[in-house]
Amino acid sequence: MAATIGVGQFGLLLVGMRAGMPAGLTSLVLQMQALFTVLFAVTLLGERLTARRVLGLAIAFGGLALVAYDFGVSGPLGAFALCVAAAAAWGLGNVVQRRAAPPDSLRFMVWVSALSAPPLLLLSLWLEGVPVLVAPLEGWMSLLYVAFVSTLGGFGLWGWLLSRYDASIVAPYTLLVPVFGMSSAALMTGEPLTWLKLLAAVLIVCGVLYAGTTARRRRPSPLQEALPRRG
Numbered sequence: 001m002a003a004t005i006g007v008g009q010f011g012l013l014l015v016g017m018r019a020g021m022p023a024g025l026t027s028l029v030l031q032m033q034a035l036f037t038v039l040f041a042v043t044l045l046g047e048r049l050t051a052r053r054v055l056g057l058a059i060a061f062g063g064l065a066l067v068a069y070d071f072g073v074s075g076p077l078g079a080f081a082l083c084v085a086a087a088a089a090w091g092l093g094n095v096v097q098r099r100a101a102p103p104d105s106l107r108f109m110v111w112v113s114a115l116s117a118p119p120l121l122l123l124s125l126w127l128e129g130v131p132v133l134v135a136p137l138e139g140w141m142s143l144l145y146v147a148f149v150s151t152l153g154g155f156g157l158w159g160w161l162l163s164r165y166d167a168s169i170v171a172p173y174t175l176l177v178p179v180f181g182m183s184s185a186a187l188m189t190g191e192p193l194t195w196l197k198l199l200a201a202v203l204i205v206c207g208v209l210y211a212g213t214t215a216r217r218r219r220p221s222p223l224q225e226a227l228p229r230r231g
């Protein structure tokens with residue numbers, strides 16, 4: 001788990017952004033983890049891939065394709081490949097966590113974070129050299145948010161969901177990340193929301209909801225129940 005999500009996902013993701021991948025496009029590409037999670041869950045855990053999930057994922061990824069078209073692919077090919085690899089590492093980590101099924105997801109993530117710190121520190125020293133521990137208040141606030149809110153809190157809750165539901169059901173909900181990212185950027189930084197982005201958001205939400213729910217079985221009518229069964 002530490003090797004997949006802690007080092008693989010975050011390490012490859014941050015190196016890809018350092019190589020020139022734009023932040024908005026990065027958050028979009030990283031959502032390919034839902035596809036990798038489903039593929040790994042089917043091949044490694046033997047989970048059943050229904051036609052409903054395939055269609056829901058196809059609709060959601062159609063929305064992601066619209067967002068990618070609207071943003072425009074401006075990052076270098078190598079940086080893009082690193083982000084795709086980060087998505088694959090996240091997908092594999094989801095399946096590993098589903099397989100492990102830790103009883104305490106928050107405590108589990110604390111240990112994952114602790115074991116991930118030394119390899120990430122070595123990677124940082126190799127690529128960036130000795131760090132300078134002087135940063136503005138916004139930098140320290142960002143560090144605290146990433147450490148305690150998004151990592152421990154977010155992945156702790158994520159692990160709790162994976163321990164109770166199929167990974168192929170939980171993973172598609174991360175496709176909602178670009179929707180929240182676009183709306184937050186519009187509210188906080190004034191970025192415009194185009195009709196293409198809104199259409200993409202609708203496709204993503206509808207695809208996720210369709211893939212994550214099950215078809216309701218039709219109950220027989222009282223007349224059908226009263227009729228004697230043949231055979």
